[in-house]
Amino acid sequence: MSKLALLGGAKAIGEEGRALKANWPNIGLEAALCDYTGAKYAKCVSAGTAALISGLFAAGCGPGDEVITVAYTWVATVGAVLRVNAVPIFADIDPRTFCIDPEDVKRKISPATKAILAVDYYGHPAPIPELMAIAEEHGLVLIEDACQASTSEINGQKVGNLAHFTAFSWSGKPIYSGSGGGAFLTSDRHLYERALLAGQHPTVIQGLATDPDVLKYASMGGTGDNMRAVGTDAMAQLMDAEVRTDARIRNCDYLTEKLSAIPGITPPYVRPGYKHVYHYYNCLWDATPWGFSRDTLCSALNAEGIFAVAYLKDANFNFAPESKPIEAGGPIHMRTIFQERNLYGKGCPFLCPHVANPPVYSEGDLPVSEEMWKREFAFFQPDLSPPCDERDMQLIVDAVHKVLDNADALKQWEQERASQ
Amino acid sequence: MSKLALLGGAKAIGEEGRALKANWPNIGLEAALCDYTGAKYAKCVSAGTAALISGLFAAGCGPGDEVITVAYTWVATVGAVLRVNAVPIFADIDPRTFCIDPEDVKRKISPATKAILAVDYYGHPAPIPELMAIAEEHGLVLIEDACQASTSEINGQKVGNLAHFTAFSWSGKPIYSGSGGGAFLTSDRHLYERALLAGQHPTVIQGLATDPDVLKYASMGGTGDNMRAVGTDAMAQLMDAEVRTDARIRNCDYLTEKLSAIPGITPPYVRPGYKHVYHYYNCLWDATPWGFSRDTLCSALNAEGIFAVAYLKDANFNFAPESKPIEAGGPIHMRTIFQERNLYGKGCPFLCPHVANPPVYSEGDLPVSEEMWKREFAFFQPDLSPPCDERDMQLIVDAVHKVLDNADALKQWEQERASQ
Numbered sequence: 001m002s003k004l005a006l007l008g009g010a011k012a013i014g015e016e017g018r019a020l021k022a023n024w025p026n027i028g029l030e031a032a033l034c035d036y037t038g039a040k041y042a043k044c045v046s047a048g049t050a051a052l053i054s055g056l057f058a059a060g061c062g063p064g065d066e067v068i069t070v071a072y073t074w075v076a077t078v079g080a081v082l083r084v085n086a087v088p089i090f091a092d093i094d095p096r097t098f099c100i101d102p103e104d105v106k107r108k109i110s111p112a113t114k115a116i117l118a119v120d121y122y123g124h125p126a127p128i129p130e131l132m133a134i135a136e137e138h139g140l141v142l143i144e145d146a147c148q149a150s151t152s153e154i155n156g157q158k159v160g161n162l163a164h165f166t167a168f169s170w171s172g173k174p175i176y177s178g179s180g181g182g183a184f185l186t187s188d189r190h191l192y193e194r195a196l197l198a199g200q201h202p203t204v205i206q207g208l209a210t211d212p213d214v215l216k217y218a219s220m221g222g223t224g225d226n227m228r229a230v231g232t233d234a235m236a237q238l239m240d241a242e243v244r245t246d247a248r249i250r251n252c253d254y255l256t257e258k259l260s261a262i263p264g265i266t267p268p269y270v271r272p273g274y275k276h277v278y279h280y281y282n283c284l285w286d287a288t289p290w291g292f293s294r295d296t297l298c299s300a301l302n303a304e305g306i307f308a309v310a311y312l313k314d315a316n317f318n319f320a321p322e323s324k325p326i327e328a329g330g331p332i333h334m335r336t337i338f339q340e341r342n343l344y345g346k347g348c349p350f351l352c353p354h355v356a357n358p359p360v361y362s363e364g365d366l367p368v369s370e371e372m373w374k375r376e377f378a379f380f381q382p383d384l385s386p387p388c389d390e391r392d393m394q395l396i397v398d399a400v401h402k403v404l405d406n407a408d409a410l411k412q413w414e415q416e417r418a419s420q
Numbered sequence: 421m422s423k424l425a426l427l428g429g430a431k432a433i434g435e436e437g438r439a440l441k442a443n444w445p446n447i448g449l450e451a452a453l454c455d456y457t458g459a460k461y462a463k464c465v466s467a468g469t470a471a472l473i474s475g476l477f478a479a480g481c482g483p484g485d486e487v488i489t490v491a492y493t494w495v496a497t498v499g500a501v502l503r504v505n506a507v508p509i510f511a512d513i514d515p516r517t518f519c520i521d522p523e524d525v526k527r528k529i530s531p532a533t534k535a536i537l538a539v540d541y542y543g544h545p546a547p548i549p550e551l552m553a554i555a556e557e558h559g560l561v562l563i564e565d566a567c568q569a570s571t572s573e574i575n576g577q578k579v580g581n582l583a584h585f586t587a588f589s590w591s592g593k594p595i596y597s598g599s600g601g602g603a604f605l606t607s608d609r610h611l612y613e614r615a616l617l618a619g620q621h622p623t624v625i626q627g628l629a630t631d632p633d634v635l636k637y638a639s640m641g642g643t644g645d646n647m648r649a650v651g652t653d654a655m656a657q658l659m660d661a662e663v664r665t666d667a668r669i670r671n672c673d674y675l676t677e678k679l680s681a682i683p684g685i686t687p688p689y690v691r692p693g694y695k696h697v698y699h700y701y702n703c704l705w706d707a708t709p710w711g712f713s714r715d716t717l718c719s720a721l722n723a724e725g726i727f728a729v730a731y732l733k734d735a736n737f738n739f740a741p742e743s744k745p746i747e748a749g750g751p752i753h754m755r756t757i758f759q760e761r762n763l764y765g766k767g768c769p770f771l772c773p774h775v776a777n778p779p780v781y782s783e784g785d786l787p788v789s790e791e792m793w794k795r796e797f798a799f800f801q802p803d804l805s806p807p808c809d810e811r812d813m814q815l816i817v818d819a820v821h822k823v824l825d826n827a828d829a830l831k832q833w834e835q836e837r838a839s840q
Contacts, residue, residue: 075639346774
């Protein structure tokens, strides 16, 4: 018989019962995020973009500095690098996970490199352990863009406390708020305090910072931007995050089991030890067995009532499904800003006099990225999450079969459209 | 007898009946703002700061460019200039209105000047007609920071369509939302479309822009920042803006009548033809007749239950009344960032190689600004607005008299604190 805690014995609810001890609604979203991820510090901000900018600013990235990141991502990742006047240097991706390739990161490191900005694309964590080893070896800051992966894990450890600094987003993401918003997380006090200077109100900086080298800028609010927190109602989603994510994973496992058997479709790969939370369920299409394109496949599935998207090509679906696709989709390095290198005037930041080796962005730089975006198609989180269950997944599988059963008709449809 | 409109006659409700024709809740906040101000275009954004940044970006302000603005303002005005990598050049203010002095603007124009950023401080419009004449003569863009003045007027014309580009804010302002947020307004199509590139989602740019030189950047979301609209519930306040503002003006007129008679207190000046909407009711204190300082006056009034603040000294009250004042208050040019000129690394933007004449910011640069901030004290909008009425204003007047009747005790209180 164990001795009662009341009488001086060990508590029945010890460290293992963390969830029993937390009362998240009462401690607020920032404290709850720390509790959930294990990170020491969390700050809610106006968007995932704001969290990324905060991290890059905290890492000291500025004019003439290089940040190694991917061209295979939502624009905010790379936009954040431009926003702090640093130069994005693109590494290619692992064709299995769509995430940054650590071997290519190593090749891209130069004396100007200051940070690595990795993306947990579609909800599959980037190879953080390998990247942390590289970052530590070269004295770089590793920032994890976990905007699509706010409930995922590597080897049982929650994303949010794996890299030096992590960005979360609530806008349509695994932890959701209809108002948008996001947060940054870190266990590094210096990065936490510096990050406040990227766009917090003077009173926020004043209240949270302790470092005199940070406080001396408080009266200006740091860089003077305004990244005031929105979407803190994401708390409600955080409380259900585990059960919702795990149910989605079960649904996706079902999809994978069924779709694996179909020629021409490669379901998502999940690296051993990694928890893929399927913000997107991303497949690769091989037209060879069927004779029609990825875009025709998506059009046919959409017509059947299944939302299927080629994310890097048509990433505008999320807010304006009725609008025409953005013409210049594809990997980021091929878009206009990177070809002109002059959006900000006088070549800033690409051709800044502080840049030792002005970057040149060309088609062919990133063979894997440039191939993958033409073949990927994905199902989106809301269709994969509760209340959707196995029966709904079977409807998706049935729709795919219906489309493929009509391959000849689709070939003809495609040819007719091409000749118009 | 007029001919019925039904039978082809003129409408009874013509152009003069604009308010009768608008159905604001149905047309949305942006259209309602256009209707209210007469501006052709309005876009809701994440904050007044975001609106300012959007305007400066639209005006093409970037590395090496100078923006003439004031040091007598909330930090966001100047932070926005830094945010686009331009250099703030400070003009002094008119000691009557606390707004930028057009004569000093003329003196500060250089070949590098690209824009004038004027602030409607405390709700009194800046001298926009004079500034527009200067801007037109020199080919500059005039941006009006109307964040504190979103219901004011000059010569019967609403702020929002007076300068080339106008920024509104909803955060604690005359048109209010508890979520923060703001909007930019302009009647210049080029500025409107370019402003979208400062931080709108690709789909927003894609949906609203028509200029190929803007659309070519849409897929990156322009500079890649995220200024998604928040606080569009400000609509409810816009619908009541006139009645609320006019009631506040009546209250403030009452205060002015009563306080004018008191030695040592100069109530706000209102320039003829200008509508001061009293976001703050800002007075000047002269210690001579009473023998105690402005700060002691504020402490005494606060203790009596009247919120009185020295805005430029203690502008942190708004969000964290319990926190200690920010030490480095005062005009912006005296704060750390402008003394160090290196927040962004490598001297950016102040010492950028594209800057022809690196600025030096020194005490003594702006004699009026540097004098005024030591003497100003203000009452704040919520205490001056409905449901507060003349009786509440009389309570303020009574409290001021009570404090001044005890001048000797306050002199002693001040001396005791000074010797501690």
